[in-house]
Amino acid sequence: MKLNRSELARSAVAVPKPPVRIVHLGLGAFHRAHQVWFTQHAADGSEWGIAAFSMRSATAADALAPQDGLFTLVQRGARDSVELLWPIVEVGDASAESGAVRMVELIAAPSTAVVTLTITEAGYAADSAAIRLLRAGLVARVAAGGGPITVVPCDNLSGNGEVLAALVGVEGEVSFVSTSVDRITPRTTPADQESVRRTTGWTDMAPVVTEPFASWILQGDFPAGRPRWESAGAVFVQDITPWEQRKLWLLNGAHTYLANAGLARGHVTVAEAIADAELRAGVDAFWAEAAAHLPVEVGAAAYAEQLIERFANARIEHRLSQIAADSTAKLRVRVLPVLRAERVAGRSGAASMAFIDAWIQAMQAGIRSADAEDDQIDAALMSGESGTALLTLLDPKLVEEPR
Numbered sequence: 001m002k003l004n005r006s007e008l009a010r011s012a013v014a015v016p017k018p019p020v021r022i023v024h025l026g027l028g029a030f031h032r033a034h035q036v037w038f039t040q041h042a043a044d045g046s047e048w049g050i051a052a053f054s055m056r057s058a059t060a061a062d063a064l065a066p067q068d069g070l071f072t073l074v075q076r077g078a079r080d081s082v083e084l085l086w087p088i089v090e091v092g093d094a095s096a097e098s099g100a101v102r103m104v105e106l107i108a109a110p111s112t113a114v115v116t117l118t119i120t121e122a123g124y125a126a127d128s129a130a131i132r133l134l135r136a137g138l139v140a141r142v143a144a145g146g147g148p149i150t151v152v153p154c155d156n157l158s159g160n161g162e163v164l165a166a167l168v169g170v171e172g173e174v175s176f177v178s179t180s181v182d183r184i185t186p187r188t189t190p191a192d193q194e195s196v197r198r199t200t201g202w203t204d205m206a207p208v209v210t211e212p213f214a215s216w217i218l219q220g221d222f223p224a225g226r227p228r229w230e231s232a233g234a235v236f237v238q239d240i241t242p243w244e245q246r247k248l249w250l251l252n253g254a255h256t257y258l259a260n261a262g263l264a265r266g267h268v269t270v271a272e273a274i275a276d277a278e279l280r281a282g283v284d285a286f287w288a289e290a291a292a293h294l295p296v297e298v299g300a301a302a303y304a305e306q307l308i309e310r311f312a313n314a315r316i317e318h319r320l321s322q323i324a325a326d327s328t329a330k331l332r333v334r335v336l337p338v339l340r341a342e343r344v345a346g347r348s349g350a351a352s353m354a355f356i357d358a359w360i361q362a363m364q365a366g367i368r369s370a371d372a373e374d375d376q377i378d379a380a381l382m383s384g385e386s387g388t389a390l391l392t393l394l395d396p397k398l399v400e401e402p403r
């Protein structure tokens, strides 16, 4: 059976179709496993529809549009749980002119209360298509007196709300919320599609597989309202900084290391890499350095313990090659802050430095994944002192300091 709203109606399966009140930029797997799931499970979720747009290619939109935004979420733990998610009620491709126009129009519409983003870390540049379109939508809204709105970045960079506010630079009734998002969601494979077809009987061209764990921490105001995400487990805090650091450093920092060092050692997935005693020791040492700079209330030790279990979940096939993408930008936000804090404390930050060295060695060995800074990496590798040049690319200050 094809998966779409009319087929479901024919089979007497009732799914809500709420009006669009949320616009989303970046229609990847993560958005569907995270914000869409939280919205569906919010107590008033059936009042909040999402219009979701792909930003760089039509692939995700082409798969989801014929399904009227419906897709299957598989939570893979000790056993699977399979669920149909319905909050996406409109799908578009903003890499095409007509989709971009529609997205800008929806951001400006008074009925829209929230804009969410998962555009990857590399998307946070003043001239990226996502930022330009978001800016255009907000400018149009302010000009038309569309009323207050909240923008919620869901990408892994600290102070994402403030960073985005500065990039967009729109004055008016626009609230930027900072968030820390956590749910390991690999790219969907053809095998996942086939297993969903066998389990559910419907042909879903865009299922998503994720882990059972989910966390969303938010700081900021929603002047135009929002779904009651807290009833699905989201947590609203006054100061997000330590929560963000806990997640960025412990989870994402370890991921980037496991990707660079793990690929070099012939591993393919996170589960394989964390089972490698040498890599595990590197992760433990980095976590000890990071934990020294986190307040007690975020429970770094318990979070780290849980992470080992999450990383070791072999049923989540999280590929190191996917995680290794854009390592340059990622190391700056996931690892460099720990190294800096260690050096301020008068220590060498050897474990943090080992994470950076793993990236340098991967680059030198030609183990490359797509990186927004590929041209600069190429130039560094061509120079006589490629190690020093790569370190300079990461942060020029690093080469001036003794190791």
Ligand code: NAD
Pocket: 025, 026, 027, 028, 029, 030, 031, 053, 054, 055, 056, 057, 118, 119, 120, 121, 122, 123, 124, 128, 129, 130, 154, 155, 156, 181, 182, 183, 184, 185, 186, 187
């Ligand atoms: P994905 O590759 O499936 O989707 C990424 C989306 O971002 C796509 O729609 C793509 O078009 C868009 N995009 C990519 N580069 C862009 C750019 N330079 N400018 C504008 N748009 C761009 O990835 P995903 O797994 O959905 O993850 C997306 C982001 O979500 C991650 O980069 C991360 O910041 C955040 N996140 C992911 C996970 C996870 O486990 N997958 C966990 C926490 C946070």
